Amino acid sequence: MCVSPSHFAQHLAVIRERANPIRLSELVRGLEEDRIPPRAVVVTFDDGYADNLYRAKPLLEQTAVPATVFVITGRIGGELWWDELARIVATASAPNLSIELPGTGFRWGSGGSAGSDPRTELLQALQRALQSLGDDARADALAQIRDSLADGTPGRVTHRCLDADELSALAGGDLIEVGAHSHTHPDLASLTGEDQRREVERSKAALEQLVDRPVQGFSYPHGSFNDASRRIVRECGFASACGSTPDLSRRRSDLFALPRLFVSDIDGATFAKWLGWWLGD
Ligand SMILES: [Zn+2]
Numbered sequence: 001m002c003v004s005p006s007h008f009a010q011h012l013a014v015i016r017e018r019a020n021p022i023r024l025s026e027l028v029r030g031l032e033e034d035r036i037p038p039r040a041v042v043v044t045f046d047d048g049y050a051d052n053l054y055r056a057k058p059l060l061e062q063t064a065v066p067a068t069v070f071v072i073t074g075r076i077g078g079e080l081w082w083d084e085l086a087r088i089v090a091t092a093s094a095p096n097l098s099i100e101l102p103g104t105g106f107r108w109g110s111g112g113s114a115g116s117d118p119r120t121e122l123l124q125a126l127q128r129a130l131q132s133l134g135d136d137a138r139a140d141a142l143a144q145i146r147d148s149l150a151d152g153t154p155g156r157v158t159h160r161c162l163d164a165d166e167l168s169a170l171a172g173g174d175l176i177e178v179g180a181h182s183h184t185h186p187d188l189a190s191l192t193g194e195d196q197r198r199e200v201e202r203s204k205a206a207l208e209q210l211v212d213r214p215v216q217g218f219s220y221p222h223g224s225f226n227d228a229s230r231r232i233v234r235e236c237g238f239a240s241a242c243g244s245t246p247d248l249s250r251r252r253s254d255l256f257a258l259p260r261l262f263v264s265d266i267d268g269a270t271f272a273k274w275l276g277w278w279l280g281d
Contacts, residue, residue: 003265005055010268012063014275015041021065024177024217028240031255039279042249043067044242044260046181046219047080048162053170060175069170070181070219070242073206077163079155080185081130081142087159089123093151097122101141104129135184164210171211179217180207180238189226196229200236216240230256248278 003011015021019041022030030036043060045052048071060067072080079087089097097118100107106129108122126145130138162170171178180203182188188196200218207215216239220229223244233241233256240255247259261278263271 003263005059007265007267007271008056009059009062011263011271012059012065014268014272015043015065016063018272018275019279023066024068024179024240024242027249027258028216028255031249031251031253034251036249036251041275044179044219045069046221047072047185048075048167048181049158050160050162050166051158053162053166057170057176061173064175066175066177068177068179068217070179070217071167071203071207072161072181072183072185072221073203073210074183075161075185076167076210077161079160081138082127083159084142084155085126085130085145086123087153087155088145088150089119089126091151091153092119092149097149099126099145099148101129101144104133104137104141106141135186167210171213177217178207178211178215179219179242180204180215181219182221185221187222187224188220188229189224193228193232197232197236200229200232200238204236204238217242220244225257230254 018039020037020039022037022040022042024042024044027036027040027042030040043065045056045067048069052069056067098109099122106126108125130141133141167178170176180200182199183202183206184199186195186199188199191199204215218233218238218241220241220243225241225243230241240258242258242260244262245257245259246261248261249258253259263274266274
């Protein structure tokens, strides 16, 4: 899910040279008025990691490429559960990595299959177990994992979310728009309408207070949404919402289900090839 700063700098140079980088709000206006600028590209980041300020923003400024960062308002300054879990399992001092999570049916012995790395296996099993839990149950399970396995290694600065001051610094200037990415990063489509509305409303209110300006963009956690999500996001006053369906935005694209293309840690030449395919060169 990560792109190195040097590759990201190369991607931005390619975008600057061969495409027309615009803001998400400009794309939304273009779609509303049925005139998207030619070769338009919008850059977005999900989850609001601190390195969006320290590593990405300086590179965006150097190339004057605008971007939108979608923030999880319930995790300001904190670690996301999957990062904390990965850190705990990677640094666990327990000689035999065994753990039980009462109430979830999860039980893991120190065995594992021959030839594979027991930490990787345990991490993957715990990721699957925690992914399926609601936010409260997941917090309980994480607390148990912390008690059983954590060795006191602190969270990594590259793997934590922007705190309130960092978020203000990121949103400062007029190059970076900040959008909401829910309050706790749930799978929205699996929630009731009422719970979805709570997540969406709360993230908008909290973020507007943090950055002291209206927040227009939303991005669905895990790319998960249904018809109710689209309606709720619109009713809560957002102008658009991004999903994770890999496609281009076109005339008449649904403003509340904007597709996005995933970019992995590839070099500039490969990225230039991808961009050429996307732009139909
Ligand atoms: Zn996310």
